[in-house]
Amino acid sequence: MRNERYPLTLRGWMLIEQKISKRVSDASLIAKPAQADLYVLYNGKSGTAALWKILIAGATPHIQVVWLSPQDRQIRLLSESRVAIPDKLFFCASLRLCIGRRESLLSRARERLKDMSSVPAAPQEIVMERGTVSARNVIGFAVRHLSYRAARKVSGLLYRNDHWMIAVADRTSADNAVDTVQSLWCELPGSVDRFRADPFVWHDRAGQYHLFFEELSYSDNRGVISHVLIDRKTHRWTGDPQMVLSRPYHLSYPFIFEYEGDMFMIPETSENRTVEVYRATQFPDCWVLHKTIMTDVIAADTTLYQEGQTWWMWTSLAREGEPNYDELSVYFAASPFGPWTSHPMNPVVSDCRCARMAGRPFIDKDNKLIRPAQNCEKEYGASLLFCEVVKLTKTSYSERVVGTRMPPRGYQGTHTWNAMGDITVMDLRRHVHRWIGTDRPGPQIGGARNEDRDLVLRETGQRRDGDSDTAGSRGDDAAGA
Numbered sequence: 001m002r003n004e005r006y007p008l009t010l011r012g013w014m015l016i017e018q019k020i021s022k023r024v025s026d027a028s029l030i031a032k033p034a035q036a037d038l039y040v041l042y043n044g045k046s047g048t049a050a051l052w053k054i055l056i057a058g059a060t061p062h063i064q065v066v067w068l069s070p071q072d073r074q075i076r077l078l079s080e081s082r083v084a085i086p087d088k089l090f091f092c093a094s095l096r097l098c099i100g101r102r103e104s105l106l107s108r109a110r111e112r113l114k115d116m117s118s119v120p121a122a123p124q125e126i127v128m129e130r131g132t133v134s135a136r137n138v139i140g141f142a143v144r145h146l147s148y149r150a151a152r153k154v155s156g157l158l159y160r161n162d163h164w165m166i167a168v169a170d171r172t173s174a175d176n177a178v179d180t181v182q183s184l185w186c187e188l189p190g191s192v193d194r195f196r197a198d199p200f201v202w203h204d205r206a207g208q209y210h211l212f213f214e215e216l217s218y219s220d221n222r223g224v225i226s227h228v229l230i231d232r233k234t235h236r237w238t239g240d241p242q243m244v245l246s247r248p249y250h251l252s253y254p255f256i257f258e259y260e261g262d263m264f265m266i267p268e269t270s271e272n273r274t275v276e277v278y279r280a281t282q283f284p285d286c287w288v289l290h291k292t293i294m295t296d297v298i299a300a301d302t303t304l305y306q307e308g309q310t311w312w313m314w315t316s317l318a319r320e321g322e323p324n325y326d327e328l329s330v331y332f333a334a335s336p337f338g339p340w341t342s343h344p345m346n347p348v349v350s351d352c353r354c355a356r357m358a359g360r361p362f363i364d365k366d367n368k369l370i371r372p373a374q375n376c377e378k379e380y381g382a383s384l385l386f387c388e389v390v391k392l393t394k395t396s397y398s399e400r401v402v403g404t405r406m407p408p409r410g411y412q413g414t415h416t417w418n419a420m421g422d423i424t425v426m427d428l429r430r431h432v433h434r435w436i437g438t439d440r441p442g443p444q445i446g447g448a449r450n451e452d453r454d455l456v457l458r459e460t461g462q463r464r465d466g467d468s469d470t471a472g473s474r475g476d477d478a479a480g481a
Contacts, residue, residue, distance in 0.1 A: 004048045009135040010056075012089075013142050016091045029092065029098045034106055037068050038078075042098075050133045051098060056141045058088045060352065060377050067111040070176055078109035084326035084352035089145040097322060103322050106382045155431075163432040164197035164211060165190040168235045169424045185408065185426070186235040192432050193218055196241075198253040198268075200360070201230065201283075203421035210284050211237065212265070212424065213243070214252035223250045225267055227284050244285045245278065253301045253416070255360070259336055264290065270298045270324065275315065277337060284431040293338045300324040301357040304336055305369075311336050312392065314371070316356045317347070325376045326352035332394055341394075348397040353377045361389070364464050371399065374415045381415030381429060383407060396416055 006014065014029075031048070036038055041064040054061050064080040065241040083101050085094045151172040155161060162258040167185040197381065200335040209230040216223040225245040228237040245251060245267065263280040265287060275294035278287040313331040318324035328349035331340040349355045358372035369389040375382055386403040406425075407414040413429035 004132070006052075007132050007135070007138070010052065010137040012216050013138050014092050016142075016143075018419045019088060021090060021093070022122070029095055031102060034065075035110070036287075037070060038106065038109060039066050039068060040064070040102055040106070041066060051095070051312055052133045053137075055085075055091055055094045055098070056137050057142075058144075060085065062096065063102055063105055065102075065105045068111065078112045079105040079350075081350035082326065082352050082377070084323040084380075086323050086380065087463040089141070089148050091141065091145075100319070100322060109146060115363070158434060159431045160192070160195075160434055161219070162195075162391055162429060163190075163192070164195040164427050166196050166199045166425060166427050168211075168230060169426075170235075173392055188237060192434065196226070197427040198416045199424050199427055200254050200256050200418050201420045202256050202263075202421050203423070205284075209258075209421065209423050211257055212254040212284070213427075214250075214254070215241065215243065219468050223252045225251050225254045227267070227470075230423060238308060242285060244370050245287050247272070255301075255303050255334065264336070266302050266304065268300055268302065270300050273297060275299050275302050291308065291337045293340060298324055303360065305361045306336075307392070309334060310394075313340060314357050314361075321354075323376075323380075325356040325374060325380060326350065328355040328357070330392075343397060345394060345397050350398070354397050354399075354401060356415075358384050360420075362419065368402075368478060369403070373419045375404070379413070381413040384414055384417055384426075 015024070024065040039046055042058070043054055043062050044064075045257045051061060061083045062080065063076045063083060067078050068074075069074045069076065081101055081104075084099055087093050088242075119129065166188045166395045168188060188196070194215060196213050196215050196443045200212045202210040202212065204210060208284075210231055211228050211230050213226055214223045215226040224247075226241045227244045228234075228239060232237050245254070245265070246254055249269060249271040251267040251269060255266045257266075262337050263283045264451070265278045265280070266275065267278070269276050269336050272294055275290050275297065276292050277290045279290040280287055298320065300316040300317045302313060304315075305312045311333050313333070316324050317326060317329050317330055318327070327347040329346040330343040332343065333340045347355075353375050355372045356374040356376065361369060361371045364370050369392065371387045371389050373385045373387050375385050384405040385401050387398075387399040387406070389399045389401045391398040405414065407418065407428055411428040411430045414426055415429075417426045418424070441476070
């Protein structure tokens with residue numbers, strides 16, 4: 001990276017931002033130079049000015065590290081990432097995240113250079129960004145930043161802008177996630193003093209539907225896992241939700257699975273820097289810690305899937321201070337309790353549009369493995385994608401987007417989708433008044449906006465090592481190998 005000087009106006013705004021937020025130091029905004037023959041591209045262009053322009057425009061940075069072969073002068077793509085920017089109107093914080101991701105990509109690129117047989121040719125040319133950020137653009141960014149802060153402060157006095165609730169719908173087949181069927185959703189009872197999110201449904205042998213979910217009271221801002229029974233005919237819960245698992249740290253995303261006749265749960269415990277497995281001593285309301293399968297990690301939405309004799313684990317890992325929803329890693333083991341082996345291609349996805357898990361993977365009517373994912377490009381939990389896992393082996397991984405689901409009208413986000421038996425559940429985000437509202441049955445919701453975007457979104461899928469889009473078998477050294 002060439003050490004280009006910040007334009008005077010931009011440097012002035014950065015000093016103002018640093019004084020306002022006190023979150024970013026100058027030292028974290030300095031990028032180390034890349035080694036010879038490695039070039040860093042920002043949305044296809046080289047030079048730090050390209051990155052500045054992207055961030056000032058509020059766009060998503062697509063960072064690529066390419067290698068210029070000294071022999072044939074061919075350009076080869078070594079690593080890439082579409083970076084999640086949680087605060088698009090904070091330039092310094094966004095720049096710090098991009099510089100951190102750039103360093104990670106350069107490290108991955110150097111590792112990949114050791115095996116040139118797996119490095120594909122890149123179609124683009126290396127084009128240096130011309131010009132720099134104009135004073136007019138910086139002033140416009142500053143006005144948007146200050147307006148946003150003022151509006152958010154006023155709005156926050158009256159409304160909760162990130163209030164989550166749960167909706168239930170009939171489910172005739174799992175593939176409804178990616179077709180154009182407009183289901184009729186029923187919002188479950190809610191309350192303004194707490195939110196309920198990350199729903200997982202479990203259909204037991206007695207025919208009962210159990211709903212597990214994160215419940216967070218705004219008074220202590222710490223999530224617990226709650227449970228309630230769902231009536232399949234009315235789509236209402238029977239009785240009141242009961243807390244079934246609480247820890248001194250935040251819990252969410254209660255992934256439920258059965259193994260050798262026992263019921264287990266993996267709630268998200270990233271605040272504790274662990275991945276923990278709990279066993280039900282009395283299902284559904286008594287759980288004890290069975291095993292900690294990862295330590296000293298910031299892991300979000302850990303999800304398991306069994307194929308033959310192999311267990312697969314998807315999880316989103318992050319470094320301290322980075323968002324945990326733009327990269328996805330895969331592990332495999334012979335047991336759900338490990339030991340777990342890291343996939344050689346980790347992270348298998350580095351894209352804020354489809355990285356973080358959004359629920360239990362399922363097999364659709366065409367025998368394709370579908371992975372629900374969150375689209376966090378606009379913001380965290382904006383909408384859902386459904387990705388077909390084309391290849392899943394111990395040496396390779398590829399997937400492609402086959403469907404999307406937007407939140408219904410009147411709601412601003414959705415980030416968890418699960419189905420079992422005749423029931424589908426999803427969570428929804430909307431603005432609610434802070435001081436008005438009680439527990440009550442929610443309204444009936446029209447069909448969530450749902451599109452079959454296979455052709456439109458084909459290019460957003462993650463393809464690695466030139467794998468084919470054809471599903472067929474998911475790999476020659478697949479489960480049980």
